[in-house]
Amino acid sequence: MEKKRDITENIDTSKDFKELRMEEVYKGYIQQESGQGYSCIFCGEYFEEGLIYTSRERMVTAEKAVIEHIEDEHGGVFKSLISLDKQISGLSDIQKSMLIAMFSRKDVKVIGEEMGISPATVRAHKFNLQKMKREAKIFLALMEVIENDSSLNNQCNTSIDEINKKELANPTGEDVFSLNLLHPFFTQCRYK
Ligand SMILES: [Zn+2]
Structure with a gap:
């Protein structure tokens, strides 16, 4: 073979x-x-x-x-x-171990026992992976828009400084960038 x-x-x-x-x-x-x-x-x-x-x-x-x-x-x-090298996947050893355990549909308690960590820590790792998934999707979508939108006159009238200022001035508030007004897709990070 x-x-x-x-x-x-x-x-x-x-x-x-x-x-x-x-x-x-x-x-x-x-x-x-x-x-x-x-x-x-x-x-x-x-x-x-x-x-x-x-x-x-x-x-x-x-x-x-x-x-x-x-x-x-x-x-x-x-x-x-x-199995891809960290240089390509960007995944740490602990993230890989967690993903392998999740792929095997293992229970949080079993994963914890095997990795020598508490179930709460396992849940925290899983939560972080879900967060990474959401962030990766947004990043991927932004890159796709940049690469595929052929309009000549694209303008984003809001600068990054303005976005950051809005967040600081109104951390809980009524702004479109506030998490409170976003669709639940973006605000719910539940354990699976
Ligand atoms: Zn092949």
Whole structure:
């Protein structure tokens, strides 16, 4: 059997990770723009549309072949992403441990026992991960707007100084930037 590849060294360089769409990152493969096939984002292996592949001792389509390739060769998308170097993922060891425990659907108490921390600390880590998720979505959306909005006359009339001043002057208040007036999507950070 082929030796497992080192994922961090073999990320498909034909499309930089930052250029991948969210959907492509969590699926683990990209569909070529020409629609002619699929490439694994972790090693670049290409599966051509219209060809029949042999996977798990039966014949499958190209898309099914790339999905099974990711599971069989890389141990699945979760394992591939969580194994990425800190330089790429930005995740600390404790964050990775928490995500692995959450992926295994482990109970807070069990996670605490395994990691040698209290259930309250586990809940705090989970809360921080949910907070990171929300912040990452907002950041991602801002970057998408910047990169995809082609209007020539974009203007944001509010400067960062004005935003900060409003927050300071009116920390609880009636401003659009106040958490109180935002949709519950942005204000509810519940434990799951
Ligand atoms: Zn691969």
